[in-house]
Amino acid sequence: MARPRTFDEAQVLRAVRDQFWNKGYAATSMDDLMKVTGLGKGSLYGAFGDKHQLFLRIFDTYCVNSVESVRQALEGPDAGALERLRRYLLGAATASAGPSRRGCLVARGTAELSGQGATDVTDRALTAFQGIEAHFARCLEQAQRHGDVAAGADPRKLAAMLLAVFRGLEALGRAGMDEASLRGMVETALEGLPVSARRRR
Template sequence: MARPRTFDEKQVLTAVRDQFWDAGYAATSLEDLMRVSGLGKGSLYAAFGDKRQLFLRALRSYTEDSHEALRKALSEPPRALDALRLLLDAPIDDPTGTRRGCLMANSTCELGNADPEVLAHAHRTYETSTALIGDCVARAQREGDLPSGADPIALARALLAAQQGLVFMSRTGLDTATLAATAQSLAAQLLPDRTDAR
């Protein structure tokens, strides 16, 4: 009879996810995964499968957490327009975390051409993010803070592209002040002042 697991699966996935996030897929070795997880090869593979399967599990865990955080961030401010502006500020407010970039974007750049499953997951991830942001845009329109005639999904895609661009720029070592000024410029163009929208 198989022995019960004596480790926290979520904790192991988080440690493994951080390793892939820091080093990338190709540069992460089995020894790295054993070291960060605290598990032997047999236990690691018995619980999660081979390196690729473990990576895909970690990537799904990352996107689930990211979407939950996005839902929370978009729903907390009293007005939707403020939530959308905060979306562009996020890469600047947490520069230490974003210097690693977005794990989904990093993984798509590294593996998207070679691994159709990663590419398909990336597509689903960004479509879900777009839909969540689009709902917030529609709420801002109902609140009278954005023009009612604009396509919420089109604006959501533009906002997501802008936010991901800021995350990427942060990885180049761009200073915080320049990132903040860029975010403000993007917000001014994509999310006009309430008085201008009315």
Template sequence: MLSAVQSAFWDNGYAGTSLEDLLAASGLGKGSLYGAFGDKQRLFLRVLREYDEANDRMLRTWLEHADRGVDVIRRFATGVARDPSGEQARRGCLLANTAMELSANAAEVAAEARRSYAATTAVLTDAVRRAQREGDVAPDRDPEVVARAVLAGQLGLIVLGRIGQDPETLATTAEALVDALLSAP
């Protein structure tokens, strides 16, 4: 049920998702929806946190199972460009979409975005350190600075995807971003 609610918010944004959309997505009546989740904002924050936690688990799993640390960084940064149809890129990332829509006026959303991006940066920092040990990233690069730059670049790619950048250009840009940020020794 929450995945359907998440999809409604993801597709329409917070402001564009009506109570009727939430009732249809959840299959609940108005009283049951409010009884289970409180108001729209609390439901949205729960969905957003679950999304963020799932992404964190996914990144940690990638790092745990990757052959090389650099593979995690490359996969993270280029993921938005992997769908040749461009549909995933146009949908964007729920957190990035939300941060752009609500962070200026919703302190709880801004705090959740900062928490989630800090967690992502921590995993990417670990991946950069591993890539340095494996000889794929110059040892003199600050791992946390590189990780933040990879995240910032990936967020830029998400914006380009959302505005309909053609998939081939998006993929080329993503690869150039990773190559420039990692600059192997």
């Protein structure tokens, strides 16, 4: 009979996530993971598999949670959809200029592992980015119905542009760009959205 686990799985996975997030995949060893979790190698392997399987476990969860957080932030009635999108992107700009600047685990993991042919990581990342883009597009469709965005505009193309801005905020923030500049980028992108005749009047 297998011995019951004597550790808090959620707590262990949080410690593992933070280790990978702070130090990166390559710089994290099994010894590091044993140290931050307090578990022996046998316990880690038995519960989660090897280092790559453990990384995929926390990477999957992070991707799902990232998409869900966007959905929750943008969810609401047609009225105010554009303002919700604006608040979300400005919040991302502020966070990207924060003191920790450790960035997004999806972007960091993808950048590090894509060159090693880790398609299991890149496929998961692409699915997450497409999910975020879909929520942007849905919010823009709501803004169209409310009359804040021109009816003839393609919300999917606009969402793709905003996704590029959204992902660029992190890279520029980690490079040291200040908050005012990052927020200015968001405002400029939103001001460039095609407006409806009602808003032009």
